[in-house]
Amino acid sequence: MAASVPPADSFGPPNGIERRRADPELSAIFDNASVGILFTRNRVIQRCNQRLAEIYGTEVESLIGQSPGIFHADEGSFRRLTERARPLLTEGKPFDADWEFRRIDGSPLWCHVYGRTVSKSGDDLGTVWVIEDITQVRRAREELAQREKLLSQIIQGSLISTFVIDRDHRVTHWNRALESLSGIAAAEMVGTTDHWRAFYRTQRPCLADLVVAGASLDAIAAHYGGAGRTSTLLDGAYEAEMFFPDIKPNGRWLFFTAAPLHNENGELIGAIETMQDISERKVAELAMQQQNATLTTIVENLPGGVIVSDRDLRIIACNDAYRRMMNIDDSLFANGAPSAEDVVRYLTERGEFGFGEPDRIFEAAMQRVHHREPQHYERMRPNGSVLEIRSSPLPQGGYILNMVDVTERKRHETELRTTLAAKEAAELASHAKSDFLAVMSHEIRTPLAGVIGMLKFALEDGSLRIRTREQVQVGLDNAQSLLNILNDILDVSKIEAGKLTLEAIDFDLHALLREALDPLAELAAAKGIAAKIEIAPGLPHFLRGDPTRLRQVLTNLAGNAVKFTERGTVRVTAGLARETADTADIEFVVTDTGPGIAPETLVRLFRKFEQADLSTTRRYGGTGLGLAICKQLVELMRGSITVDSVPGAGSVFRVRVSLPKGAAPSRQPAAAGKRTRHTHRLRVLCAEDVQTNQIIIRMMLTDLGHDVDIAENGQLAVEACARTRYDLVLMDGRMPEMDGATATRLIRAGGPQGTPVLDPEVMIVALTANASEEDRARYLACGMDAFLAKPVDEAALHLQLSRAIERQLQRGIELPLMPARGAGRPSTAELDEMFEVFT
Missing domain, CATH: 3.30.450.20 (PAS domain)
Incomplete structure (x- = not known):
């Protein structure tokens, strides 16, 4: 206690009721003490000083004779104090405690209480109590504790990893964020000085330790050895960032600060250090640096x-x-x-x-x-x-x-525009040529079909004189040659225009070879040369491709060999060059013993309109298109064609194509002979505007035993279908008044309003002198079922008639049976009359 306690005997005799005069000096000390003093006996206040009265908020006289319980808020407080103090006082020991009292106005009062029993000659005189008002101190302590609690809560609740050390480097705070970062619990770290182990493998001071030690910025920078960045903040605080390889599995980049802590007197009491995980930021910075370097490189290049x-x-x-x-x-x-x-x-x-x-x-x-x-x-x-x-x-x-x-690009663009304009003009010219060829094909084929048809009919007249038959045969051969030339020109035109497409159907390769080459064997025998067809073992039967174009290539090559060979042998072999599970590479070799070809001629052999020399054209005829067409057809099949030749020793042409394997066609109709009789008779409508073609079609159908009506244009054909139920319509593509496509669409639609056709589903076959694939596709698209090229081949016509019979029977339509004999051929006189009419 700050104040001394007066001697016991200064409080007077044990009866204490009469106040005695004590030593004046002791009384002065008692009355002027800075702490409250009272003397109690038997729980009654015998004496107290002025300071005690001031602390309690009353006068001294009002306290004398009162119970000490007057200072307590309630009886319980007084009883608890008495119970704690009695054992000590009884044993002669002092009692020392902080206790909460109440002033006379009821306000709280915190005091430090010191009590001791006073005795004399073994007699208990009473108890002296020293009371020091510590209300303000207590309040300051509570505020300090509250501030410390708040600070602790702030540190603990911070998302930034934080720890605090005192001036002895002992950890006083270690928050939850730091627990997560370091993996060390606060309970394990608070009170220790080895907080370094949360960051390093070996002992070394942290930034907070350096701050407590008063290290300078240079010393701090030297301590970190340039491994990170350090700088000075205000009031002796420092910041730094560095990579810590020992934190977490792959290490972490941390930004950390440390600042000194001082008390109210400015004395250093410790330091606080905070740290943030900036690994993601550093990764982003590194990526940004790399990106900037990349962008700089890109810009420069x-x-x-x-x-x-x-x-x-x-x-x-x-x-x-x-x-x-x-x-x-x-x-x-x-x-x-x-x-x-x-x-x-x-x-x-x-x-x-x-x-x-x-x-x-x-x-x-x-x-x-x-x-x-x-x-x-x-x-x-x-x-x-x-x-x-x-x-x-x-x-x-x-x-x-x-x-x-872009100077060069502009120049190229100008050149390209010029090229495109030229290309467009060329395409327009090509279209014009195609249109011209289509028209000319129709215009040439139409009369040519009439010539060939009439000559064929004439040759079938058994009453012709020999000389007349020879003359008619020469006329037919020339007409057929003219048709072949026209076909070659049209093929070249279609290939150049990119409009020639290949079929992809299953076919029998062995049958194709016989059909294509057997007629040439007869031609070779007529010339007195040998012609051999050799099919190698293992050659597949069924392939998938375009048999018509393959036949055209083989016929052309073998035909040339027969045509140019005067003595010796023409040999055609077909063999399997390579085979997979799905494809077969077939090699065809055509060998002859003809005159051979000079080396300088070989280089231009497959060009259009080229032959060995002009004498070849004069001697054998031809346009020089055959081999060019063969080469282009083979290339369309993704194959190859080559030739080896020695002048005077003959030539060898090789064709190699790769074709998918096919299946046996589900139905392969046998080739129909022109005298084969059908089982049923059809009623056929032929829409044809050219009289010669009308006569030929009528004669062919009549000869086959069928009934035929003629319509001179599409309009008349539609009207005929409205009057008569036909089994088959042969529809010319180009006719006056109404063309074949328009008439077909009208029939399929049911006919004109008010005059419906009797059978909108009647089979319609196009008759076309135009070999254009576009026209053929257009005919099929408008509703036609098939097409026949002019001049009409009687076997092809026979096949379409067979299909019409089958179709009608499947539809449940009754057809009359075919009579035992068909109509006879026209006589020579009738043919002469026809020729005179059309000459």
């Missing part, structure tokens, strides 16, 4: 010039290509990064934007610089070169400008 400005129009990037293109020397960058205005003025003064009034040119150029929208334009330089310029604003302000010299 772009084929065009690139210049970039910031929001203040200061140039922040300008690659070497831009400097070279604009002829910029180092003087523009002598004083650091120039502005966009500096660059524009520099270029204006050197005539980059043309010659004239410099200020006007400069202002016009700056207007583009200040334009905030994306720009794309071309500019011709004074030297005649052309620049393509793109300028785009940047999100953070400023712009990026890219320029490319």
Whole structure:
């Protein structure tokens, strides 16, 4: 206690009721003490000083004779104090405690209480109590504790890893965020000085330890050995960032700060250190650095010039290509990064934007610089070169400008436009040629079909004289040659136009070889030369492809061999060159013992309109298109054709094609002979505007035992279908009044309003002198079921008639049976009369 206690005997005799005069000095001390003093006996206040009365808020006289319980808020408080103090006082020991009392006005009062029993000669005189008012101290302590609690809560609740050490480097706080970062619990760390182990494998001071030790920035930087960045903050605080390899499995980048802690007297009492995991930021910074390096490399290596400005129009990037293109020397960058205005003025003064009034040119150029929208334009330089310029604003302000010299590209574009115009003109010419050939094909084939048809009928008349038969045969052969020439020209036209398409159907290769080559064997025998067809063992029967075009190639090659060979042998072999599970590579070899071909002629053998020499044309005829067509057809089949020849020793042509394996066709109708009789008779309508063709079709159908009606155009054909139920309609494609396609669509639609046709589903077969694939596809698309080419082959006609019979029977339509004999052929007199009519 700060105040001394007066001697026991100064309080008077044990009866204590009469107040005795004590030593004046002791009384002065008692009355003027800075603490409250009272003397109690038998729980009654015998004496107290003025300070006690002031503490309690009353007068001394009002306290004398009162129970000490007057100082307590309630009886329970007094009883608890008495119970704690009695054992000590009874044993002569002092009682010392902080206790809460109540003033006379009821306000709380915290006091430090010191009590001791007073005795004399073994007699208990009473108890002396010293009371010190500690209310303000207590309140200060509570506020300090509250502040410390709040600080602890703030540290614990912070998301930033934090720990606090005292001046002895002992941990006083270790928050939850740091527990998560370090993996060490606060209970394990608080009160220790080995907090270094949360960050390092070996003992070394943390930044907070250095701050407590009063280390300088240089010492701190030296301590971290340049492994991180350090700097000084205010009031002796420091910050740093460094990679800690021992934190977590792969290490972490931390940004940490440490600041000293002082008490109210300015004395150092410890330090606080905070740290943040900045690993993600460092990874992002590294990625940004790499990206910037990559972008810098890209900008520097772009084929065009690139210049970039910031929001203040200061140039922040300008690659070497831009400097070279604009002829910029180092003087523009002598004083650091120039502005966009500096660059524009520099270029204006050197005539980059043309010659004239410099200020006007400069202002016009700056207007583009200040334009905030994306720009794309071309500019011709004074030297005649052309620049393509793109300028785009940047999100953070400023712009990026890219320029490319497109002079060469412009020249190429001009050339390309010229080429495209020429190509377009060529395509128009090609279309015009195709249209012309289509028209000419129709116009030539139509009378030619009549000639061939009539000559064939004439040859079948057994009453012809021998000389007349020979003359008619010569006429038929020439007409057939003319048809072959026309077919070659049309094939070349279609191939050139890219309009020749190949079929993909299953066929029997062995049957194809016999059909294609057996007639040539007869021709060879007539010339007195040997013709051999050899099929190698293992050659597949069924393949998938275009049998018609393959037959055309083989017929042409073998036909040429027979035509040019005067003595010896023509041999055609077919063998399997290679086979997989799905495909077969077939090699056809045509060998002859003809005159052979000179080396200088071989190089142009497959060109159009080329033959060995003019004497070949004069001697054997032909257009020189056959081999060119063969080569193009084989290439369309993704195959190859080659030739080896020695003059005087013959030639060898090799064709190799790869074809998918096929299946046996589900139904392979046998070739129909022109005298084969059908089981049922059909009623046929032939829509044909050319009288000669009408006669031929009528004669062919009549000879086969069928009934036929003729309509001279499509309109009449539709009207006929409205009057009569036909089993088959042969429809010419091109006719006056109404063409075949229009008539077919009208029939399929049920006929004109008011005059419906009797059978909209009647089988319709196109008769076309046009070999155009487009026309054939158009005929099928409009509703026709098939087509026959002019001149009409009687076997092909017979096949379509057979299909019509089968179709009608499947539909449940009754057909009359075919009579035992068909109509006879026209006599020679009738044919002569026809020729006279049409000559």
